Amino acid sequence: MTGDSIGKRIATYRRRRGLSQAALAGLIGRSESWLSQVERGVRSVDRMSVLLDLSRLLHVDVQALTGTPWQLAPNGAQRADGIEEVRSALNQYTGLLGGSETIPHLAQIRRSASDAHSDYQAARYASVMRSIPTLIADADSALLHAGPDDREAALSYVETYVVASKLLTKLGVGDLGAVTADRAAMAAGRSDSPAAQGMAVYQVVTALLRSDQVDQAEQLAMRMVQQLGPLVRSDDPALVSVTGALWLIAAVIAARRTEQWEAESRLAEASSLADLLGHDANYAWTAFGPTNVAIHRVSVAAELGNPGAALDAAAAVDLDALPTGLLSRRAQVNLDLAWAQSQRRRDAEATLNLLAAEKAAPEAVAQNIVAREIMRTMLARARRGNGDALQALATRAGVLD
Template structure:
């Protein structure tokens, strides 16, 4: 009979969850898919067998379920993304951590947005951001980052509603927190900092349907300042620029932006709704015999089969 294998500790589970968050941010989704089921099962068992005040078990559970929700939401499985985010948020209350609670709520907001539940997403994001801001201190960079991330996603929501002034106001609130943080970082896997605020200014302009503003905002983005490993953040600027160029029917430039995004994070392009729409739009107006690079990209992204 084989010896029983001891259950992993909550601390070791948190280390695995951290690795998966990093793989997710590097847009290595296939790798996360392979490794996530085991982590979820172990996190479930750890929380089930823990005492009510076992903070480490609750932390490992939240961190596992947040990365699960990120992956499911990215892959378009919105209902399961919402379920896993809700479970993370419920367990976050056992951690007595503003950072962890804010991180979990951020993921609930993301899942709600993917399901087009914009009203609920906005209410939750702004309420949590307002709750956290009075508690923010410069010596707690993780809390600064989570609060800033909530303002960033709130700005995207405002832009989706075509509320330009409100989107800019929320971006400015995030900017103030980025200045308090003082550098680009990745606390609580937020990728928050001055550069991510600048990236969101591009995304907000794209959400507002303003290609000129998106192109102008992109000029202020210095991707070299981002910490290593944030491939999906690096890709996002080029995805937004591809949209902006496609709106101006500058398809060669848009294709180059998509190729840049693919170079940074190929899986992020394949699973990005906007990127696939831009590719379809350009394919529809491309001349026969031209656009071989675009057609090859479309095949790799799963738009052409």
């Protein structure tokens, strides 16, 4: 059975608060017609920030609107296995209480961290989760036994905690995502590497965004690009890539604020750095390059709530130019296109894009609440006998029992 849509839940809580459609729509900067369509299931909530605004105004948790555990999985999935093991590893506080006398080889830690980053970018989240506790224990032990000037130990620690934070933030474990990002940032100062410092700060920005601390995220991202900008050189591709990635996330933040001009300005800064890099790459695990800038143009248009611009931007994206293994990046384009097509009521095309995203990165689709809501919206308006592929996809995604 299809569960209640987000629109139906919004209508229920709006009435309980005694708000008219016109009043609530005005408070979130939307039209009464838009809210009416959402509540009737004609269209979906098109931005995550709108869900957060609605939950605040209706005095309910986001979970009450989405029907899924927001704290554990803001993108709509169930609690992931292995979280408690990660929490236990983080609570060892090796630096204060000591740990194993065995000193892991730094080269092995960095190889394992690289494998975890590769799995993360391929949306193999369960595999990364299994590896994180051991990685954390080894990185902690290596840093404990390192000297104050041991740059390699600090770099190993940063890479380990960055990938841990990426995964935990993606899965919505906000407290642990913030803790791991903060530890990476603290160790980055010992690394004497601007690229590592940028990597760590990028992850703090991401964790802040996931907890809806948009002001702090924006301030930190902009301070970091201003600090790194004068250091950028063509012979340091990692630093070029990290700085470019920070401009991209800053563009998404501007779009979340509906500041179109600022978003486009920041995309232009990232594009200049992509031109300096000269090719699509994956330095410092950023996936940065001209194609990733093009992908972010699609995402920015989607964040601005402009399906036409998203479709136009997608026409310039050549996914085959991406380095091998960046499956979650590929899936994101299809997810943004599915949203845009569903907004245009082109449900067959939206379904094809959802299926393409699932083929590329099934775990990424399973973690995306917008994808699930698109499915609910299209199922509600599907004609009998049509949409068999959509129904099968919705069943796999847990939208249908």
